[in-house]
Amino acid sequence: MHIIESGNVAAATGVKLARTEVIAAYPITPQTPLTEKLSELVDSGKMKAEYIPVESEHSALAVCIAASSAGSRAFTATSANGLLYMSEQIHWAAGARLPIVMCVVNRGIGAPWTVWNDHQDAISQRDAGWIQLYACDHQQIIDTVIQAFHIAETVRIPVMVCYDGYLLSHTYMPFEIPEQDAVDAFLPKFSPSYFLDPKNPANLNTVTLPDIRPDVRGNMAPGYMEIRNNLHTDMRKTISVVEEMDRKYQKTVGRGGNPLIEKYRCEDADFIAVCLGSLSYQLRDVVDTLRGEGIKTGVAGIRLYRPFPDKTVAAEFVNAKGLIVFEKALSYGNQGALYSDIKSALYRNDNRPFVHNYILGLGGREIKTPDLLHAFRISCTDFRKIGDDPQWIGLKL
Amino acid sequence: MKNDKYGRFTSHSEPGPGDGGRTGSWRVVRPVIDLAKCIPVKSNKMSCFTCWLYCPDNVITRTIPPTIDYEYCKGCEICAEECPADAITMVEEAEFVKKEK
Numbered sequence: 210m211h212i213i214e215s216g217n218v219a220a221a222t223g224v225k226l227a228r229t230e231v232i233a234a235y236p237i238t239p240q241t242p243l244t245e246k247l248s249e250l251v252d253s254g255k256m257k258a259e260y261i262p263v264e265s266e267h268s269a270l271a272v273c274i275a276a277s278s279a280g281s282r283a284f285t286a287t288s289a290n291g292l293l294y295m296s297e298q299i300h301w302a303a304g305a306r307l308p309i310v311m312c313v314v315n316r317g318i319g320a321p322w323t324v325w326n327d328h329q330d331a332i333s334q335r336d337a338g339w340i341q342l343y344a345c346d347h348q349q350i351i352d353t354v355i356q357a358f359h360i361a362e363t364v365r366i367p368v369m370v371c372y373d374g375y376l377l378s379h380t381y382m383p384f385e386i387p388e389q390d391a392v393d394a395f396l397p398k399f400s401p402s403y404f405l406d407p408k409n410p411a412n413l414n415t416v417t418l419p420d421i422r423p424d425v426r427g428n429m430a431p432g433y434m435e436i437r438n439n440l441h442t443d444m445r446k447t448i449s450v451v452e453e454m455d456r457k458y459q460k461t462v463g464r465g466g467n468p469l470i471e472k473y474r475c476e477d478a479d480f481i482a483v484c485l486g487s488l489s490y491q492l493r494d495v496v497d498t499l500r501g502e503g504i505k506t507g508v509a510g511i512r513l514y515r516p517f518p519d520k521t522v523a524a525e526f527v528n529a530k531g532l533i534v535f536e537k538a539l540s541y542g543n544q545g546a547l548y549s550d551i552k553s554a555l556y557r558n559d560n561r562p563f564v565h566n567y568i569l570g571l572g573g574r575e576i577k578t579p580d581l582l583h584a585f586r587i588s589c590t591d592f593r594k595i596g597d598d599p600q601w602i603g604l605k606l
Numbered sequence: 607m608k609n610d611k612y613g614r615f616t617s618h619s620e621p622g623p624g625d626g627g628r629t630g631s632w633r634v635v636r637p638v639i640d641l642a643k644c645i646p647v648k649s650n651k652m653s654c655f656t657c658w659l660y661c662p663d664n665v666i667t668r669t670i671p672p673t674i675d676y677e678y679c680k681g682c683e684i685c686a687e688e689c690p691a692d693a694i695t696m697v698e699e700a701e702f703v704k705k706e707k
Contacts, residue, residue, distance in 0.1 A: 304616075305616060306614045306615075306616050363612070364612050403618075409620075410620070410621055411618060411619065411621075412618070412619040412620075412625075413618055414616060414617050415618065415619045415625070416617075417617050422627045424619065424620070424625060425619070425620050425621075425622030425623070425624060430617070430618075430619075431615040435615055436615040436616060439613035439614070439615035442613060443613055443614070446611075446612060
């Protein structure tokens with residue numbers, strides 16, 4: 210069934226179809242309509258789940274950690290400063306290997322206060338050990354939320370589904386709601402091999418000492434280093450799991466493709482724009498215009514940001530002359546985070562394209578298509594003019 | 607905790623002695639019970655056991671006489687503090703090392 214609704218409603222519908230059992234969230238702009246929709250669905254009995262109201266984002270994720278430890282499918286959502294308030298629990302959920310799914314409705318971080326879109330919130334949490342998936346439109350939001358549960362529960366690593374505040378969360382777009390039967394065929398019931406159970410008392414995530422030590426049975430138990438190394442190893446394996454889940458989703462629900470990088474006119478492209486989120490769709494117009502001018506351009510939207518599909522990046526862009534990374538976030542005092550990741554992935558190649566970095570749209574600053582076109586054109590035609598420092602688009606003073 | 611395909615290593619412990627390691631090695635002072643002053647020993651009755659009740663590591667037995675498991679006693683001194691008969695004194699571990707020599 211196709212409907213026309215907001216991105217937040219697309220996310221809420223995905224959470225309902227995934228038969229989520231516990232929801233705990235604290236409202237924050239622009240995520241609020243998502244949690245409102247979920248509380249409505251639970252209150253009206255359309256969704257059989259526990260909706261637990263909390264006094265903060267830290268508590269919201271703490272509730273999800275407890276619910277997930279007890280073997281329930283748990284969901285939360287937040288934005289910006291709410292995500293940062295959760296930060297301590299974000300790291301905890303990853304280290305405890307709890308397959309929680311969280312929507313991050315991307316918004317800039319204060320100070321100064323802003324409620325508008327950029328990616329600094331999710332990027333600031335990229336090293337926490339969560340999987341990060343980015344959606345570019347409403348259809349991808351609902352599909353990605355459903356897939357996120359399967360990915361998380363397969364590798365036992367929590368997942369952030371990131372989508373742009375306002376640009377996607379509050380705009381209305383047609384999208385298809387998958388049939389419940391199809392989602393049930395795709396997503397098995399959450400049945401963890403181990404969960405908190407009064408019949409088998411245990412202490413979870415107990416303190417570790419610098420060295421490993423034997424457990425009560427005398428077997429050597431993994432220590433902090435082993436646990437963290439294993440999280441990394443399983444994160445690396447997650448890249449192929451994301452591809453596998455996409456294939457399964459195509460079979461059962463009938464939609465998908467491009468789970469790691471979504472490309473547009475990249476096949477013969479000399480110059481490829483790279484970015485996260487809905488910006489990649491806006492850049493398609495720019496690519497078409499530049500193609501009309503005879504410049505072979507393309508755009509690649511990174512859908513899986515953590516774990517970073519570095520080998521795919523290196524292979525996909527092996528023939529490009531230049532990559533132009535457009536970013537709504539940066540590592541202050543250095544450069545865009547995605548820019549660094551792209552350059553690092555390309556380092557393994559003998560012939561490396563030039564890579565440029567543009568910072569834009571911070572705090573919701575309007576991203577004008579002519580500005581994108583101008584920057585992209587300079588990068589293609591006069592690439593020596595641009596150095597390694599990030600170039601800012603849309604500064605007015 | 608691990609499954610076959612993905613390690614899913616976590617820190618996890620089950621009830622039982624020694625899951626936190628042999629914590630007796632942390633001890634710098636050792637509780638020693640003077641049985642001549644100990645209430646259950648003196649009365650030969652299952653009485654008092656304040657030390658057993660207060661011990662946070664559950665290393666003191668509820669027996670006559672009470673015994674202390676030095677493998678896991680961290681030497682926190684709570685038993686010595688709480689004993690109503692002042693039967694428990696804390697002795698520097700160095701004293702025992704000297705004796706062993």
